[in-house]
Amino acid sequence: MLKFILRRLGMLVVTLWVIVTLTFFLMHAIPGDPFSKEGRMPEATKENLMKYYGLDKSLPEQYVSYLIKLTKFDLGPSYFSKTQSVNDIIANNFPVSARLGIQALTIAVMFGVALGTVAALKHNSALDYTAMVIAVLGVSVPNIVLAPLLINVFSVKLGWFPIARWGTFAHTVLPATALGVQAMAVIARLMRSNMLEVLGQDYIRTARAKGLSQFAVVWRHTIRNAIMPVITILGPLTAALLTGTFVVEQIFAIPGMGKYFVKSVNNRDYPVILGTTIFYSAVLVTANFLVDVAYGLIDPRIKVGVRGE
Amino acid sequence: MNRMPEITKEMFRRIEVDKSEAEVIARPSINFWQDAWRRLKMNNLAMFGLGLIIFLVVMALFGPYLVPYTYDFQVLEDQNQGISAAHWFGTDDLGRDIFVRIWNGGRVSLLIGLMAALSDLIIGVIYGGLSGYRGGKIDQLMMRIVDVLYALPYLLVVILMMVVMETRGIITIIMALAATGWVGMARLVRGQILQLKEMEFVLAARTLGASTKRLLFKHLIPNSMGPIIVNMTLTVPSAIFAEAFLSFIGLGVQAPLASWGTMVNEGVAVMLSGYWWRLFFPAVMISLTMFAFNVFGDGLRDALDPKLRK
């Protein structure tokens, strides 16, 4: 097992390196320079800035020096924010995003699995239809519509929650809901479809024939087998939710990380682009690794990555 | 409830054997697709979904000719008018008819949604299927490639595509969506295959000497159809919204043409002003599309399910 984990860790490093390399050259390949604005700055000033940030060196030189700094976990300065380094930005904003993401994920998984299961068990009933209408709405109503609606109804009209910003638990409820609804809908749909499939399997019939209680049939045999696709999408979903979402942060004025994925590209803030990408990748690859481990735990027949040994 | 009902003699009836009927085939021989279609037809909800899809497509094609305006015809004085006999869906902030813009936009959005779903199906399913089936080192390598594609900043990729491809049209948008859109599907299918390939019927088929191709396409993928179809139906609305995002970056359809996604974006911006029709109609169109594809997808899943085939 240790050997397995070490190998995956090595793989993680290699994957990250590939991502860093591709992103590095990709971002320099697109037009636009970090310091351009509507009014053009004098050439000398621009040269000073390029020199200050080491952009006057050749690309391979910049690449190597970036990698060297990276091994010391130094992600560099931000060109845009003169006061925060990339490390500062992640340290300040990731905890916020992560907290919100975990709450959203909890909502999504709990409601999604419950809705999907109920819908499947009550196939073609009113409950099933209700659950699926919720799912359809959840996916087809984008966050830019849902989030202001939540604010207008629950904060402005009902006054249950603060309108926006960050601080207490109450501040997190609406944004976590807005974030979680879409994921919930996706999970509910996948769960329902797979539950239906599993419920039609012979072993379920066998289990029932053995006289197992309904609870045991559903809990031990059906959900366990039907949850596979949900686990699969949990990998990327977790990574996306934990590292923040631009729209929800913007609407609820949350000091999260999501805005930096967009802002950094818009500003051509190279170190921030790289830093956030590396951070996101690390979370993603780790989450996907955990998903693979979960496969084996849920269905012991599945062996990931060990067949070659 | 479990009590055995009493069996009486009256319950039985003698059947006369008509020898002439012996040669008649009771059920016409039908192939897989005919069978699926037959079962699909029996599913009212699914047929409703299909009807809705056809309706939306037909309206997208012919709807714009039902009113005497074009999508870019503007009368500034008539801006932000509500529903009326002259403008069935109201007008937007430049005084353009929303009805004609909705159906014009439907052409863009529906095509993009369908093409994205298709690319999901073709690239994602095959890639994920191979990865899961091969397993081991190849699986690990293929999945790490997926991770890399997933982690690359999408904005960068899109801006690069925008610059590289001089001509901008629907093909470019579809390519930008297809570039990384399939990776979610690939992961999903791979997860399913990992689970399925350890099952007895696969072992049986393999023992009988079935080829990889046959195993994948006749056994593993058909048995993963549930999540595949569900995921495809989810791809349609997300592609519609992704297009709205692309036009925000400058790669989507160029104004004055609009898609449902861009119309929703514009509608959200005026939510405060109370011009509800500007958000309502495009949003309803996307939800209807979503609903139609979902119920149709569910029906299709049931109809194609090899286990349910009788």
Add this chain to the structure above:
Amino acid sequence: MKKTSKWLVLFLAIVIVASVGLVACGTDTSDEPTEQSSTSGTTDKDKPAVEQKLRLNARTEPPSLDPGTATDSTSFEILRVLMEGLVRLDKNGQVTKGSGMAKDWKVSDDQLTYTFYLKDDIYWSNGDPVTAQDFEYAWKRVLNPETAADYAYQLYYLKNGEAYNNGEATADEVGVKALDDKTLEVVLEAPTPYFLQLTAFGTLYPVNKNVVESNPNWAADASTYVSNGPFKLASWEHDSEVVVTKNENYWNKDEVKLDEISWVMVNDDNTAYQLFLNKEIDIDAAPQELTYELIQKGEATSTPILGTYMYLFNTQDEIFKNKNIRKAFSIAIDRDAIVNQVTKGGQIPAYGFVPPGSSPDMGVDFREYNGDLIPDVSEAKKYLELGMKELGLTELPTITLSYNTSEGHKKIAQAIQAMWKDNLGVEVELSNQEWKVYLETIDAGEFQIGRYGWLGDYMDPMTFMDMWVTGGGNNGAHYSNPEYDALIEKAKSTADQKVRLEALAEAEKILMDEAVVAPIYFYTRVFIQQDYVKGVVRHGDGATDFTWTYIEK
């Protein structure tokens, strides 16, 4: 399979109910902060003294609170209450002696040497006296190539300022010198009639020499931040809130009535407006879509700021090298319709290039003086035909209008596209690009018509006029006209406002007659403000000063 036992469904239902309950639990705790703010609001009314706290919206994180590296309006708005230059523009936006760090100054006859005498009772928030050395240090720091300050060019007016920034002169050769602790001598490169005004600008604020030398990162954190203005930095939660409190060391602290100003960072229009309605924000920009309605209802106020929204013509283009074609396209824009029916933010239709209110030092408003320079729409067709004849064209090829992606630009572009079609019968294609890509497109001259906006750097027509000289850094139209260049040169070489006015007016006439750009409207800033906020000072260039603001309930 259909015989699902009811209690399993029940179980799942309980899960759902429990989760709802969990959310509901959050409700209980959630009421606290809102209640607190509302109760404190009611007690305020009972108390005789009103809490002197102003709550503003910065929209986004200020990139820098170091005057040397700040470049954006958000940072400068905060800096304006934290710091103070030699001059602080008074409540009427005028330069008056004694309104800032300098109590008096002398200007040499050749208009090149300024001698500033600092006040005696001026101190930094940490107790250090503010000295002439602090100014010298701050200005040289901005010009120092190693500081890599974006706004170094704001100090190019100093003798050898540009040369030092280019690495062609040493720091000692720069025209700023502390003669003693309280006397600062400034030597300029050329006569600059608006230089005193510039000393009120953020880039020219002083910094505490000792503090900056011992900690280069002093401006990143509230605990190390040292200021000389009416307020001092109390806390800075990144991406969330900046709070400043009254600076007891400020020389004019008796006139400062506010105890605290906070800037939250809420960027979404809808959210910000809800916070405003809930009285959690006191002043904000009016939400884009409600601007018109709010102005009509008298709930929002529109003030002009020094800026022009325009379409550039690429004068190097095959078609738009022709002046009459350019003119036709410019004239065919119905500017009143754009302002009244498309942008609807109280903007002023632009029939000239330089916005009104640009010439406080000239004794007459430049815009009024030079009048409307763009003819009536009805003449558009005539110019188009003339231009096409000159080019030997019977039909115009497809024209492309480029703009950078934004809902506002998109709306205007579509409206103008329709106007060109109606008034000229010309089909124009639109092309939108991502911002930084767009800037390169304009820079490289790979466009025909392009959107552009220009905000004045200082209050003088020159900031709008010198951009069109041959080879000018911001000459996006790639325009070149020796006659124009000569007029600008003439205005630059003198401090005589009369000569400057004449020359610049003549130059603007050429600019408009040749239709190098099609100005569309002059920018305005539309803001909403709670009734109980008084004494906010807004300058003509869009800057806001909260030094004299107070709350009156």
